[in-house]
Amino acid sequence: MNMKGKSYRVLMFPWLAHGHILPFFELARRLCGECKDMVVYICSTPINLLPVRNLLHLPPRQGDRDDDDNDRSRIELVELHLPSLSDLPPHLHTTKYLPPDLMPSLKRAFDLSEPSFSGLLDTIQPDLLIYDFLQPWACLAAQRRGIPGFTFMASGAAQTSFFCHYSYLAEEEFPFSAIRLGTESRRYTEMLDKSANGMSDRDRLLNSIKLSSNFVAIKSFRDIESKYIEYLSFLAGKEVVPVGPLVPDNYDHLVDADQLKRVMEWLGKKGRRSVVFVSFGTEYFLSEEQMEQMASGLEHSGANFIWVVRFLKEEAAAAGRRNSKATQAMKLPPGFMDRIGPERGLVVDGWAPQRSILTHPSLGAFLTHCGWSSLMEAMQSGVPMIALPLHLDQPLNAKLMVELGVALEIPQQGFGNFKGKDVARGMREVLRSEIGHSVRKKVEEMAEAMRRKGDRHEIQELVEKMLQLCNKDEQGESNMPREMVAN
CATH class of the missing domain: 3.40.50.2000 (Glycogen Phosphorylase B;)
Structure with missing residues (x-):
């Protein structure tokens, strides 16, 4: 899949939750399997990287592809150290076992890690950033360095389009009756108004989608969510690319x-x-x-x-x-x-x-x-x-x-x-x-x-779009937002 005979460095930056890090890891495995010239760096806190580190060092099992070990060898883990907060010791730099009242503190510490993350961008110098929906600042930090990025949603299109609908079109009913929550629909979306460090989850989600270069990737497939993928694309004003269900190997x-x-x-x-x-x-x-x-x-x-x-x-x-x-x-x-x-x-x-x-x-x-x-x-x-x-x-x-x-x-x-x-x-x-x-x-x-179908077709499509973003940058096209270029 390499169009220019070079290697590509991709930096992945998931939110600090088990249910986000593992889909990012599964996506990394498939990307490395499809593009042999790609190296993927997964960035998270040390406590969150522990299970991923174990997955990287699994011995081959019966039924594994012969080159699966080689694919995993091109995945590297990068530790991000959050600033120290009095109520948030390092073993709680994850949502696992986190008391709910400390979630705002975790998001605040995550936001305050932007200088450290920017330093990692300068060290790794990736060709592309894949980021989660809670940290739009990560994409801005990459764009200031001319690095394109897109957001990867580890959730489904139905619920993402539901939240976006009531963010953009608050007075209108969600167009798909099967997913409505009756009188609870509008009240339910108020959870996005929870704020941490002066930024609501609603703004984090919408800004992450807005900043995403050309498209948004999502952990889903058209067989089950076609109409929701299309509607999310309409709301986002850009293509939504399903990458498949990303069901992992049996790591039991x-x-x-x-x-x-x-x-x-x-x-x-x-x-x-x-x-x-x-x-x-x-x-x-x-x-x-x-x-x-x-x-x-x-x-x-x-x-x-x-x-x-x-x-x-x-x-x-x-x-x-x-x-x-x-x-x-x-x-x-x-x-x-x-x-x-x-x-x-x-x-x-x-x-x-x-x-x-x-x-x-x-x-x-x-x-x-x-x-x-x-x-x-x-x-x-x-x-x-x-x-x-x-x-x-x-x-x-x-x-x-x-x-x-x-x-x-x-x-x-x-x-x-x-x-x-x-x-x-x-x-x-x-x-x-x-x-x-x-x-x-x-x-x-x-x-x-x-x-029968698998997810290889979706991964191939994603790889092609990723390489196009990288190669645009090589051709001299700026990846910075217009307002930044103007300055």
Whole structure:
């Protein structure tokens, strides 16, 4: 794909969250696989780079491409050190285990790292920057040095276009009724008005899209989001380029071997499609009330289940303070496991081998918070979903899955306010009813289409656009905004 016989240096700069860094890493792998003359640098805080460092040093596995090691050897990790804040020690320079009240502090420290990031630009001298939606200042720093950049959205087009719509066209209804949230639609977008360091998330998102050179890349594919991709392109005033679902390889062997063996042996004793996998992602603590309702639903569903529960860890404490919601949820409801018994339910603390569970023949359904990456994994694995969105973009993602026919949604009285009886009903419907059979058939069709198509075509298109941006710069065309050139 190299048009000029030279190597290209690409600097990636994701937001400080597990759900953002891993999609950036997966994109880096595919870019290096498609363009052998590309070197990708992934920039983040040391605490966030730890899991990526482990992925880079994986030994070859059966089924890997022969040149996969070579592709990974052209991915380099670059540490960004945030300025020290009294309430934000270095082990909290990540959203993982971060108490919600410290999120503004993390964004402030991130913004204050701009001088350090600019120094990295001068050292690496990349040909291109790929940045996330919370740091438009990163693109400006690159453009001042004549470096083009584009934003990569690790979320879906439906929810991104929803937020952009109510930012640009606040008085008009979102044109796609399946994704509307009723009377909650406008109020829901107010979360973007949260401010940190004098900048709202709404301004961060809109400015990142505005500054993006020529196009915006997004972790999605046209088979499921074509109309939302087109509408986002209309709102953004530039092309939106889907890069595929970026479902990662199975990295479950990075987990403790005893934990992996325990889960797989337990699953192996269960009947085909009899188990429900329950997980709410890496960054959400259930409240005491939510724990009680979820436990009640699992108990009364009659189904076998694996429940991933996040108990507060020592590293979640900051300056002697703890997340009060998490503190309340440090224990399962009294007597829960005694009533369930180890044969029917398995509770996993903190992290489970999700990919291995999703692809196991004993798995019948996935009760999910509807994080975007988890949805992509479930669809590719052909697993019907029970949607229980709790916050952020999850309610919109859930609506899309229901529209596609691959999920049933548990009713709530406001996001996060659910009842155990509805959880139990949703599990029984997906596992045993005609509606559940229809959902399974649809998601299996989707999985077959995803496996057949892959994402190489999308990656090829992205590489071509990236090289065009780099080569424009070589031809003397300025990548600086007009207002900067005028000055």
